[in-house]
Amino acid sequence: MLILFLFSWTICSAQEVVVYTSVDKIFSEPILQHFEKETGIKVAALYDVEASKTVGLVNRLIAEKNRPKADVFWNSEVTRTIQLKKEGVLTPYKSVHWDAFPKIFKDSQYYWTGFAARARVLIYNTNLLSDKNVPDSIFEFTQPAWRGKVTMAYPLFGTTNMHVAALYSLIGPEKTEDYLRGLAANETLIVNGNSVTRDLVVEGKIPIGFTDTDDANVAVMKGKPVKIIYPDKKGIGTLLIPNTAALIKDGPNPQNGKQLIDYLLSRETESRLAFGESAQMPLRSGVKKPAHMPDYSEIKAMEVDYMEVAAYIKQTSRFCQDVLAP
Incomplete structure (x- = not known):
């Protein structure tokens, strides 16, 4: 009976990914639902509370550092993601899409990648x-x-x-x-x-x-x-304030977490976010977007070091x- 229970738990766990996200639920939930449909991996999402902004989730991730419950942090900005890197909450992951994004919008050590700004x-x-x-x-x-x-x-x-x-x-x-x-x-x-x-x-x-x-x-x-x-x-x-996708160190489902990050960084996801009500600007070239939306290079993006910010x-x-x- 114990062996059967452990086997069942393993199968269930293998089909799940836990994501904490500060992106408004109205914008992030459809993306996560598409991921579920396309991969068969169930997404357990914890959404931000508007009153606490991103800070609430960041503090929770720090508190859970020794026993992580999340696999992925999908943040609506970058500075708090950098804070988590400094706190040792994140682990490096070089996505298959990492090279497609401009250098300014990603961590050189692969701790986070920025997209859809x-x-x-x-x-x-x-x-x-x-x-x-x-x-x-x-x-x-x-x-x-x-x-x-x-x-x-x-x-x-x-x-x-x-x-x-x-x-x-x-x-x-x-x-x-x-x-x-x-x-x-x-x-x-x-x-x-x-x-x-x-x-x-x-x-x-x-x-x-x-x-x-x-x-x-x-x-x-x-x-x-x-x-x-x-x-x-x-x-x-x-x-420009990019979304960031980062893998949690010692999260319960690391392989599924990597798969979710790859999905978030895909052309399809950037395009969906561009055409959605939030109108988030793609940061990789060749992504379909609304005609009225300028390319990030056309608006003269502020050249900042996000680590310094x-x-x-x-x-x-x-x-x-x-x-x-x-």
């Missing part, structure tokens, strides 16, 4: 701003003409936090902090989340704001009076808490 964009209300009056650069927002006319999410969490950390990395702490002080002095409206900045702009309560392409695309698809700007094409470029997260949070508290 969101961009940090500006969204503006076309009833309040004409195309000729929109800014080319985020650095214009410290000028008097934009006093009280700009909104952004509280930069202690999420992609706004990463955006500021990227500025620390690219232009240096001193210039970044001067810029943030300038935003505060210019009465930039700080709100609780990128979707809130989008909604304020959609409703015409404020002309322009920082957000992500997935949030902005929802408004565009609904025909709202808004347009998207990929800023700083002539300057530092637009920050991750290293600035804590400093960014401390400064923003003091200067840009809502």
